[in-house]
Amino acid sequence: MSNVRVRFAPSPTGGLHLGGVRTALYNYLFAKQHDGAFVLRVEDTDQTRYVEGAEQYIYDCLEWCHILPDEGTHNPGEYGPYRQSERKELYRQYAEQLVKSGHAYYAFDTPEEIENLREKLKAEGKHNLQYDFQNRLNMRNSLVLPQEETEALLKINFPHVIRLKIERDEFVRFNDLIRGDIEMSTNNVDDKILMKADGMPTYHLAVVVDDYLMKITHAFRGEEWLPSAPVHVLLYKYLGWENHMPKWAHLPLILKPDGNGKLSKRDGERLGFPVFAMEWNDPNKGIIKGFKELGFLPEAFINMLALLGWNDGSEQEIFSLEEMVDKFSIERVQAHGAKFDFEKAKWFNHEWIKKMPADDLSRRLEPFYIKHGINISDKVKMEKVVGLVKDRCTLLTDFILQSSFFFITPENIDVAPVQAKWTAEKNQFFVELIRAYQLSILWQHDDLEREFKELAAASRIKAGELLFPFRIMLVGGKFGPGVFDIASIIGKKETINRITNILQLLK
RNA sequence: GGCGCGUUGGUCAAGGGGUUAAGACGCCUCCCUUUCACGGAGGAAUCACGGGUUCGAAUCCCGUACGUGCUACCA
Numbered sequence: 001m002s003n004v005r006v007r008f009a010p011s012p013t014g015g016l017h018l019g020g021v022r023t024a025l026y027n028y029l030f031a032k033q034h035d036g037a038f039v040l041r042v043e044d045t046d047q048t049r050y051v052e053g054a055e056q057y058i059y060d061c062l063e064w065c066h067i068l069p070d071e072g073t074h075n076p077g078e079y080g081p082y083r084q085s086e087r088k089e090l091y092r093q094y095a096e097q098l099v100k101s102g103h104a105y106y107a108f109d110t111p112e113e114i115e116n117l118r119e120k121l122k123a124e125g126k127h128n129l130q131y132d133f134q135n136r137l138n139m140r141n142s143l144v145l146p147q148e149e150t151e152a153l154l155k156i157n158f159p160h161v162i163r164l165k166i167e168r169d170e171f172v173r174f175n176d177l178i179r180g181d182i183e184m185s186t187n188n189v190d191d192k193i194l195m196k197a198d199g200m201p202t203y204h205l206a207v208v209v210d211d212y213l214m215k216i217t218h219a220f221r222g223e224e225w226l227p228s229a230p231v232h233v234l235l236y237k238y239l240g241w242e243n244h245m246p247k248w249a250h251l252p253l254i255l256k257p258d259g260n261g262k263l264s265k266r267d268g269e270r271l272g273f274p275v276f277a278m279e280w281n282d283p284n285k286g287i288i289k290g291f292k293e294l295g296f297l298p299e300a301f302i303n304m305l306a307l308l309g310w311n312d313g314s315e316q317e318i319f320s321l322e323e324m325v326d327k328f329s330i331e332r333v334q335a336h337g338a339k340f341d342f343e344k345a346k347w348f349n350h351e352w353i354k355k356m357p358a359d360d361l362s363r364r365l366e367p368f369y370i371k372h373g374i375n376i377s378d379k380v381k382m383e384k385v386v387g388l389v390k391d392r393c394t395l396l397t398d399f400i401l402q403s404s405f406f407f408i409t410p411e412n413i414d415v416a417p418v419q420a421k422w423t424a425e426k427n428q429f430f431v432e433l434i435r436a437y438q439l440s441i442l443w444q445h446d447d448l449e450r451e452f453k454e455l456a457a458a459s460r461i462k463a464g465e466l467l468f469p470f471r472i473m474l475v476g477g478k479f480g481p482g483v484f485d486i487a488s489i490i491g492k493k494e495t496i497n498r499i500t501n502i503l504q505l506l507k
Numbered sequence: 508g509g510c511g512c513g514u515u516g517g518u519c520a521a522g523g524g525g526u527u528a529a530g531a532c533g534c535c536u537c538c539c540u541u542u543c544a545c546g547g548a549g550g551a552a553u554c555a556c557g558g559g560u561u562c563g564a565a566u567c568c569c570g571u572a573c574g575u576g577c578u579a580c581c582a
Contacts, residue, residue, distance in 0.1 A: 011582050046581055111580060127508045128578065161580055179512075188510045188578085196580040203582050227511055227577040250512085253576075257518080260574055307531095311520065315530050334520085336513045337575070344519065344532045354545080392544040402543090464541035471542060479543045 004036025006218045007211065008069065011043040012054030015280030015288065016061040018263060018340060019222060019254045022305045026251060027220050028067040029306070029328040036217070040069035041210055042083050045200050051283060055083075061277040061290075065298050066321055079214040084206050091201035094209050094239060095162045095194045099142075103238040104194060107131075107141040108153055108160045132190040133168040162195040164204075164231065164238075172230035177220075177249035177330045184230045192231050204228065208235040211246055219246040220330070223337070224262075226250045249330050252309050253337040263340050273342040277301065295395030296345075297364065300352035304345045309334045318351050350394045358387035365399055372400050374407045381406070384489055388481045402480065406489055409498060410476030415505055417478075418469045422506050429459045429466060430503055434496050443492050449484040473502040 008027045010020050024040075031038040040062075044050045062068050074082055081087060098104035118129045129135065136143060141163070142150040153160065170186040194205040201209070211219060229248060236245040256267045265288070268275035278290040291301050303319055311317075312327040319327065353361065362382050369376045376382045389402040404410075436451050452470075456463045467483060474486050474495065487495045 009582090013582075043582060049581065107580095114580090130509095130578080159580095182511080184511070190578080193580050198580075200580090202580070207582095222576095222582095223512070224576055224582085229511095252513085255575080262576080308519070313521070315521085317519095317531060334513095338520090339518060341518050341532070347532055389544090391546095462541080467541055475542090477543090481542095481544085482540095483542085 001037065002035045003215070004031060004034040004218065005039055005073075005214065005216050006031040006036060006220065007039040007041055007214065007216045009041045009043050009207065009210075009221070010058055011046075011049070012058060013046075013049040013051055014054065014265070014282070015276035015290070016058055016278070017265065017275045018277075018305060018308075019251075021061065021065060021277050021302070022254065022308065023220060023222060023251055024062060025065070025067055025302055025306055026249075026310070026328070026330065026333070027218075028069075029325050030218060030220070030330055031070075032325040033328055037073050038067075038069045039073040039079075039214060039216065040082070041074075041214070043203065043206070045084050045203055045206050047085065047198075047200065053281070057278070057280065064278055064292055065302050067302065084201070084210070087206075087210070088199060088201075090213070091205050091209055092195060092199070095201070095205060098164070098194070098238055099162060101238065102165070104162050104164050105136075105142045106150060106154065106160050107139065107163050107191075107193075108145075108158055109140050110159065113140075130190040131163065132166060133187070136163075136165075136191055159197040161193045161197055163191040164194055164235065166191055166231075166234065172233050174229060174233045174245075174248060176226075176229075177247055178252075178333050178335050179226075179250065182226075182229070186230065186234075189228075189230050192228070204231050204235065208232050208239070208241075212236070212239070212241050212244055215244075216246045218249070220249040220251055223250045223253050249333070252334050254308060255337045255339045257339050257341060262337075271342070273345075291345075295368070295397035296349050297352045297356070297396065299356075300349040301345075303352065304348040307348075308338045308340065318348070318355070346394050353390050353393055353396070356390075358383045358390065361390060362386045365396055368396055368400060369407075372404070374400070374404055376407065381489060388485055388489075392479075392481075405475050405480065406486065409494070409501075410474075413476045413502060413505070414472060414478070415502065418472050418502075419506060421465070422469075425459060425461060426466065426469065427503065427506065429455060429461060430469070430499055432459070434499055437492065437496055440492065443488060445482075445484045445488045448487050452484070469502075470499075473498050 006027045008024045010016065010024070028038045040058075042055055042058075044055075059068070072078060076082065095104060099106065114129065114131070121129050131139065143165075145153075166186050166189050168187055171183050172186060173181065173183045175181055192204050193202050195201055207219075210216075229250070233245065236242055254263045255261060256263045257271060263275060265275055268288070274289055274291050274294055276288060276290040278292045280288050280290065282288055292298070299320065302321065303324075306319065306324055306328075307317060310328070310333045312329075313332065362379070365386065366376065385403050385406045386399070389399065393399050393402055432455055433452065436455060437448070440447060440451065452466075453463055456466050470483050471478065471480070474483055474490070480486060
């Protein structure tokens with residue numbers, strides 16, 4: 001194994017959405033490609049937003065997608081603990097180190113004080129308060145307070161935060177694997193809070209400390225982090241870890257299909273498609289279905305996600321996980337956001353269903369049939385059926401409509417279109433068909449078709465006119481595979497029963 | 508407002524000085540199939556705008572516009 005260690009750091013504050021899974025996927029692909037480790041760390045720095053059960057949910061999703069992090073990189077072990085709330089003391093220690101070296105300071109302003117000041121400035125027409133080089137000396141912090149006062153306040157445990165002291169007129173330069181060299185002026189970044197008053201670190205401190213301690217070599221995250229990247233680069237510098245800074249890549253956003261903007265959970269509800277990998281039980285909104293429940297194959301799901309912002313330069317669009325590991329390159333990831341297209345997502349699934357062998361597909365379909373109370377204990381029949389109908393199924397849930405009549409006698413028969421053109425001659429044909437089929441011994445597709453056509457010829461009715469009623473009798477509607485395929489699979493008794501029953505209805 | 512990032516058909520996109528500007532999804536037409544699909548053939552549809560540089564720009568540079576992200580004791 002190489003020393004490449006790539007980390008994925010979702011926050012357990014909700015379901016794992018498309019962007020999250022894609023970030024995980026790119027992390028995984030890169031790690032595997034370099035024979036490195038895929039590290040998962042849980043971002044629970046903000047306890048107020050932490051949702052119970054979300055952490056397990058993340059694992060379940062990654063497992064479904066076949067992109068689980070490596071053993072030992074997500075459980076207490078060599079680099080553990082991996083949960084930020086269990087690493088609290090560590091962060092404090094490094095924050096204090098920064099204060100000592102003059103790169104950070106204690107700030108005693110209460111949130112109310114800052115809020116008031118903000119509003120005051122706003123009223124004066126100034127856009128926003130930046131707690132930075134321009135304002136920090138007007139605030140209540142250890143840079144302006146006499147040392148004794150600071151010490152006294154700390155002694156009585158007066159609520160305070162630790163802020164990073166950003167020097168003015170400097171330029172932070174760093175390289176992004178996707179965007180190339182980026183340069184930003186420190187004058188635009190404010191004195192970010194490192195430690196909150198509740199003793200928890202902010203993301204900025206946590207991510208840097210964790211990545212360093214866990215020997216992370218590559219950090220890929222969403223584009224929304226780009227503006228705060230200078231803070232992280234500066235933190236590496238001030239902590240003396242400049243040579244251990246991971247290589248960055250800021251992934252493009254996944255945009256909503258209509259209009260622009262980041263795809264949100266609401267867009268899914270509004271536009272009628274899932275935004276989560278798997279069903280998520282939202283404490284406020286209840287159960288929200290995911291791609292899994294909607295009938296997506298995980299292979300298709302990750303294939304679709306990977307291609308939303310990446311391609312290997314060839315015309316190939318269908319990739320297995322292994323192929324993606326082989327062909328992926330972070331440099332070929334687009335720098336701009338991509339609109340999510342549910343139609344294309346379904347196309348990927350359709351392609352995967354078509355190429356998947358019937359036996360494999362049958363296993364994946366079991367839960368869907370069981371949910372609908374369809375008995376699929378006959379594995380041989382099941383595979384035959386699946387092989388026969390899979391070309392016409394886009395989602396796994398489509399198999400129910402496309403194949404339930406193989407297992408259950410259809411109940412809702414659409415006889416109207418048949419009734420309209422029904423004649424005594426046609427009726428006679430089917431009476432004779434029953435008789436002929438009753439004598440059939442082998443019950444094979446070709447024999448059934450031959451007998452049907454011979455009888456049709458004898459009755460002087462065009463086969464086409466008889467095939468349609470036959471389909472309605474067997475299927476109940478105007479869909480499904482060839483009628484003789486259906487008859488041969490459901491068997492002699494069931495076929496004759498279905499013809500007999502509908503014949504009664506048509507009289 | 509400030510700062511960052513971006514901009515090739517409706518969508519995903521290839522292409523990185525000379526191309527008839529690939530391919531895919533979706534849409535339309537036709538063929539195949541006595542259903543619905545699958546499959547096959549074809550079609551409509553694109554380089555945001557304005558300046559440079561150059562013999563030549565979708566491609567390089569500069570502006571503008573537009574979009575988007577950040578600007579929290581959220582991540």
